[in-house]
Amino acid sequence: MSEFLTHFKPGEIVGLVAVVGGLLIPLTVILGGYWHRGRLVALKRDMVNRGMTAEEIQAVMDAGNGRQRDRNRHSCRA
Secondary structure, three states, rough: OOOHHHOHHHHHHHHHHHHHHHHHHHHHHHHHHHHHHHHHHHHHHHHHOOEEEEEEHHHHHOOOOOOOOOHHHHHOOO
């Protein structure tokens, strides 16, 4: 590896690192999004297999992100 790097000037190495890093960051975000979506689907499938109702699944999915609390707050005002 060090032999490969000796063929480049320091500025070229910085440019290479910048380009590779610039491509790896969005790729990581995209792959992470797909991974997260797959985990949510697996969780929902597991809950369906356990016999949970749609309302229970929705309550679990909303837990911790504030949506359930906001929904309860709005329903109390009505």
